[in-house]
Every structure is written in structure tokens, then in C-alpha cells.
Amino acid sequence: MEKVNETSKTQTTEAKIYAGIKSEIGTEMKLAEALEATKGTIFNIQHFCIHDGPGIRTNVFVKGCPLRCLWCANPESQMRAPQLMYRKDKCVACGACLTACPRGAIAMGTDVKVHTDRTLCTGCGACVPICPADAREISGYSITAGETFHEVQEDRLFYGDDGGVTITGGEALAQPEFTLALLQLCREDGIPTAIETCGAVSWEVLRRAGELCDVILYDIKHMDDAQHRQGTGQGNTRILENLRHLSRECACDIWVRVPIIPGYNDSEENIRQLSCFVKENLNHCSQVHLLPFHTLGEGKFEELENAPNGFSSHIPSGEHMERLRDIIRSFGIICK
Numbered sequence: 001m002e003k004v005n006e007t008s009k010t011q012t013t014e015a016k017i018y019a020g021i022k023s024e025i026g027t028e029m030k031l032a033e034a035l036e037a038t039k040g041t042i043f044n045i046q047h048f049c050i051h052d053g054p055g056i057r058t059n060v061f062v063k064g065c066p067l068r069c070l071w072c073a074n075p076e077s078q079m080r081a082p083q084l085m086y087r088k089d090k091c092v093a094c095g096a097c098l099t100a101c102p103r104g105a106i107a108m109g110t111d112v113k114v115h116t117d118r119t120l121c122t123g124c125g126a127c128v129p130i131c132p133a134d135a136r137e138i139s140g141y142s143i144t145a146g147e148t149f150h151e152v153q154e155d156r157l158f159y160g161d162d163g164g165v166t167i168t169g170g171e172a173l174a175q176p177e178f179t180l181a182l183l184q185l186c187r188e189d190g191i192p193t194a195i196e197t198c199g200a201v202s203w204e205v206l207r208r209a210g211e212l213c214d215v216i217l218y219d220i221k222h223m224d225d226a227q228h229r230q231g232t233g234q235g236n237t238r239i240l241e242n243l244r245h246l247s248r249e250c251a252c253d254i255w256v257r258v259p260i261i262p263g264y265n266d267s268e269e270n271i272r273q274l275s276c277f278v279k280e281n282l283n284h285c286s287q288v289h290l291l292p293f294h295t296l297g298e299g300k301f302e303e304l305e306n307a308p309n310g311f312s313s314h315i316p317s318g319e320h321m322e323r324l325r326d327i328i329r330s331f332g333i334i335c336k
Helices: 002-025 031-037 096-100 145-153 176-188 203-212 225-232 237-249 268-281 298-303 318-329
Strands: 039-049 057-062 083-086 106-108 114-116 136-139 141-144 164-168 193-197 215-219 253-260 285-292
Touching: 031 145, 031 176, 039 145, 039 176, 057 145, 057 176, 083 114, 083 298, 096 106, 141 145, 145 176, 164 176, 176 193, 176 203, 193 203, 203 237, 215 237, 237 253, 237 268, 253 268, 268 285, 268 318, 285 318
Parallel strands: 057 164, 164 193, 193 215, 215 253, 253 285
Antiparallel strands: 039 057, 039 141, 083 136, 106 114
16 A cells, blocks of 8 residues: 555656646647756756766756855856846946946946946846946856757767766756756656756655656765754755655665865864765765865856855865865775
């Protein structure tokens, strides 16, 4: 009886996932057509990537993320809607963008510098093509799963035996209908699939993704709930519980990834707790990756004109990174 109930629950969940796809385009379309028509908002597609899964990958960057990591490398990915990126060092203060904005969101300040009222800006992009200095850009655009899939297909010659597509972000599952549709299209075409997730998502959505993925790159920021909340805006209870479920119920390979942020999560105690968790709970975790903090996201916070969040850290030394990796290896876990 339990198996029947579980099957029924799975079918109900899948029906809910695809209901959103079919609701906008009619129930008479075939599922493949419905999958291809599913829309999402992404901010980049990168080709020939080698750090986000096995082999050579095509990375699809989805907009939207439930976390607000203080050190975020892609802050333009946090909001689902398209956003204006303004490079003030390029701006020549010509004023062309002031007249182009239909919302009156742009003004010239008394400091003879251009200022954008972010509460009025809709990210429409009207100010972008008129800028002679290329100081303005919109991050994020609408695309269908089918259009994305066909661009991914163009790279399959380079995938070899190991490569494929990795959907990342932001949070890969922040737009579940789009991501699941893209995963299924790739899966049915024989393209190996992976996602990168922070785990702060619905278990039913993560479960479905686990069924459609060969590899899941699962980010863990901190093992302590309070520290996790301080650094990301959310606790880690659901994140760790989802990871346990994923390892128990899905056959996909799991790569645990930890951004090493000096002064936040780089203590030996935190790494030992991580190692114990992996050893005791994750049967399908083949490896752990420690990723050193970098400063590439700092300029993007400025381009979004976000107020400083007061966070500061530094790039960890190679020696420190290797010490932390050795702790994980001492538990019999492959660590890179």
C-alpha cells in the first residue's frame, strides 16, 4: 500500500509541475511542444566550461535565488526580473539616457553624475542602446526552454563522453518549470545533465530534478544554522534535510561544493562537521569541492548600485585551502 501511495504522490507532484507549463499554452499541445514553449529568464549562456561538472559543459545561468549571500559572485542573479547594470567609470554624463527613460527614473545630479532611481527602473532597457559609452546594460532576458535547448545542442560535438549541460544561477530551481523542462528536453536527447543548487527549494521540485540529472552540484555554505542565516539570510535546516533526501531517494551523483570564505566558514571545526555529515548521510556523494573566495562579484554590486553590505573577506592562501582539503580526505572522502 505504501508503494501505491508513493507512486500516486509522485504522479500528483509531476502533474502540478507541468500544470504551470500547460496552463498558458493550452492543453491540446503535445508535452514536447509544451516543454519547448516554457519560458524562463536567464542572464547568460556560457560555452566550453570545465569547472561545473564533468567534462566540457554548456552553463545556463537562471535568474532568481532565495539566498542573499554576502559574498555573492553574481549579485545580478538574485532577482528574477531583468536588471540594469551601470558602469559609472564608463559614463561620460552626456544625458542621453535621461530622455530615453520612459519612467523618468534617470536624473543628472548636482555632482554632474547620472543617478538611477531603482524604485522606478523596470529594466526595460530603453537607456541601453542610446548610451554612446556602453555604460549601461540589462542583465536578464526571456527565453524559452526550446530556444535554450537548441543552443545547448550546438555544443554537443564537444561534450565527448563526460560533458553536457549544467543549469546554474542564481538558483537553478528558482524557475522550476523552465529548468525541469530544459532538463527533460536534454535528457530525452541524450545530453548529460547537471544543476547547481543551494538546496533552499521545495523537496518535490528537487526530487524531480534529481530524477532528470546525472550530477547535482550541491552548495553548502555553513554547517551551523545561525551562521548560515547570518551569511545568507536563511538557515540551513531545509538545505541539509533536502540533501539527505536527495542521497536516499535519487540515483544521481552528488558533488558537494563549499565556497571557502575566510573569517566565515573556513574553520577546521566547520570543515570537520561537514565531513561527518557527508560521511554519515550521503551515499551518492562522489566528491567534495572547496572553492576559494574571490572578489569578482564586488564590481557587480557597484554596477547594480546596491548599498554596501559591510562584508569583507580575503582570498584564502593555497596552503590554507590544502589544509582544509586534507581534513576532508582524512574521512576517506575525495576532495578537490
